[in-house]
Amino acid sequence: MGLEIGIGWLTVLLFGSLALVLMLGLPMAFCTGSLAVIFLFVFGNGAILNMLPSRIFPFMTDYQLSAVPLFIFMAAVLEKAGIIEELFDVIYKWLGALKGGLASATVLACTVLAAMVGVVGATEVTMGMIALPAMLKRGYEPKLACGSLLAGGTLGILIPPSVMAIVYAVVAQQSLGELLIGSVFPGLLLSGIYIGYVTMRCYINPKLGPALPVNERVSFPEKLRLLRNTITPVLVILLVLGIIFFGVATPVEAAGIGTFGALVVCALHRRLTWLTLGDAAIATLKATAMVMWIFFGATMFVGFFIVKGGQTFVSELILATGLAPYGILFLMMVVLFILGMFLDWVGILLLTVPIFLPIMKSLPFDGAFGLQGVPAGDVALWYGVIFMVNMQMAFLSPPFGYSLFYLKSVAPPQITMALIFRAAIPFIGLQALGLALCIVFPGIILWLPKLLYAGHG
Numbered sequence: 001m002g003l004e005i006g007i008g009w010l011t012v013l014l015f016g017s018l019a020l021v022l023m024l025g026l027p028m029a030f031c032t033g034s035l036a037v038i039f040l041f042v043f044g045n046g047a048i049l050n051m052l053p054s055r056i057f058p059f060m061t062d063y064q065l066s067a068v069p070l071f072i073f074m075a076a077v078l079e080k081a082g083i084i085e086e087l088f089d090v091i092y093k094w095l096g097a098l099k100g101g102l103a104s105a106t107v108l109a110c111t112v113l114a115a116m117v118g119v120v121g122a123t124e125v126t127m128g129m130i131a132l133p134a135m136l137k138r139g140y141e142p143k144l145a146c147g148s149l150l151a152g153g154t155l156g157i158l159i160p161p162s163v164m165a166i167v168y169a170v171v172a173q174q175s176l177g178e179l180l181i182g183s184v185f186p187g188l189l190l191s192g193i194y195i196g197y198v199t200m201r202c203y204i205n206p207k208l209g210p211a212l213p214v215n216e217r218v219s220f221p222e223k224l225r226l227l228r229n230t231i232t233p234v235l236v237i238l239l240v241l242g243i244i245f246f247g248v249a250t251p252v253e254a255a256g257i258g259t260f261g262a263l264v265v266c267a268l269h270r271r272l273t274w275l276t277l278g279d280a281a282i283a284t285l286k287a288t289a290m291v292m293w294i295f296f297g298a299t300m301f302v303g304f305f306i307v308k309g310g311q312t313f314v315s316e317l318i319l320a321t322g323l324a325p326y327g328i329l330f331l332m333m334v335v336l337f338i339l340g341m342f343l344d345w346v347g348i349l350l351l352t353v354p355i356f357l358p359i360m361k362s363l364p365f366d367g368a369f370g371l372q373g374v375p376a377g378d379v380a381l382w383y384g385v386i387f388m389v390n391m392q393m394a395f396l397s398p399p400f401g402y403s404l405f406y407l408k409s410v411a412p413p414q415i416t417m418a419l420i421f422r423a424a425i426p427f428i429g430l431q432a433l434g435l436a437l438c439i440v441f442p443g444i445i446l447w448l449p450k451l452l453y454a455g456h457g
Contacts, residue, residue, distance in 0.1 A: 005043060007313045014039060014305060019342075028347045029290060033297030036304050048307060055303040056296050063252060064176055067166050069288040070255035074262040076280035078116050081266035083233045084126045087112060090226045092134065093218050100202025100209035102140060103148040104195045106131040110152030111191040114159035115237045116262075121287075124153035124406035132411060141208045142415060144198065146423035150403050151194045151430065154392040157345065159187035161240060161255065164345060164391065167291070168384050171353050175381075176251045177244055178449040182385045185444050190389070190434040197430055232268055236261035245452055291346055298350030306354065314355050325363040329439065332356050333390055340394025344402070348394065349387070357383060365442075374442045385445045386438055393431045396424040 021031045040048055088109040095101035113123045127149055135145035157164045160180035169176035202209035240258035243249050266272040339348045360383045367373035374382050395403040398421045408417055438444050
């Protein structure tokens with residue numbers, strides 16, 4: 001029989017030791033799993049130990065999760081095929097004549113890429129290697145150049161097909177198709193906010209982002225000719241999203257078709273070699289293994305916490321604040337933002353969703369400021385997309401925002417870490433604005449899924 005301890009102290013001990021091992025720099029995947037096993041052994045009993053296989057097995061056999069390696073592989077193949085450079089080149093030649101056009105082109109290219117990639121690291125690193133030198137060479141203010149890259153890069157986890165949506169759907173038992181469709185408008189809204197901000201700042205102060213010199217601009221027929229290069233990758237995106245949107249196939253089947261499409265595009269660009277495939281496969285293996293290990297570890301960690309009564313404890317703690325439903329939602333958003341400064345999104349999702357989602361479902365959301373409310377049946381979908389929008393801020397928030405480090409890894413030496421931190425701050429503000437809009441106007445998230453799923457489901 002394990003030791004007896006009050007749930008309050010257990011919470012402090014459990015999350016305190018998690019914070020400690022993470023500060024020591026151990027990988028999230030192994031921290032949660034090993035702590036869960038130690039705590040199960042010390043504070044649990046034989047019966048609770050049986051929880052390990054019963055928590056992990058459903059994930060190992062979950063069909064929807066097979067979309068994760070497929071989407072990551074599709075992204076890796078497109079990236080290795082050099083298609084990302086071509087896309088940026090085309091968008092950049094189209095928008096170059098505008099003030100701040102290069103920064104807008106970066107955000108736009110990231111938006112298109114997000115629809116192919118679904119993983120932030122790949123977008124951030126590749127665009128950092130292509131777009132950042134191009135902007136600095138043409139006299140862009142380094143902060144604006146870095147900021148637009150950072151913000152654009154994080155769209156990868158929101159715009160479908162996103163790996164985060166797949167993981168969320170599995171944990172929350174939510175329809176993956178609805179989640180992917182619900183995140184389309186919020187993704188485009190954020191992309192629009194970034195482009196609007198960059199353009200506005202560059203028109204107020206053209207020194208921040210000068211337009212392309214006349215001798216570098218290209219004629220209209222030339223622009224049209226350039227579009228030819230982008231037809232195939234864009235077709236792959238439209239194919240994958242179309243299949244999901246119109247319910248022709250499940251998201252997993254769509255991922256399979258997308259992967260095949262990516263290989264075809266790669267072959268058409270004459271880049272399909274054994275070396276490319278090998279590199280893409282290894283990249284996929286690393287990324288998927290990391291996600292799955294975090295899954296196993298965090299699900300045991302949370303499972304132990306819930307068995308010990310942690311869920312009820314946290315729910316009572318949050319509800320005891322006496323805040324209105326929107327106040328509680330705001331509190332959750334702040335908690336997620338703070339966690340985002342230190343943890344990986346997979347960890348945050350697995351640690352918080354099982355605890356926060358039941359609370360959200362139990363509250364009435366009748367609309368903020370007298371505006372449209374959220375029907376009880378849609379709260380889970382609405383919260384899922386809000387959660388993903390919030391997690392974008394986690395990628396940008398110092399001190400451990402992943403995107404900041406991805407960018408630093410490929411930035412030229414004169415771009416310091418401090419400068420990257422400063423560059424991220426206005427864009428975190430814009431993301432918070434996007435988050436607030438999605439909360440106040442739930443229709444941004446719910447309108448499209450309603451439209452597409454009203455007929456059949």
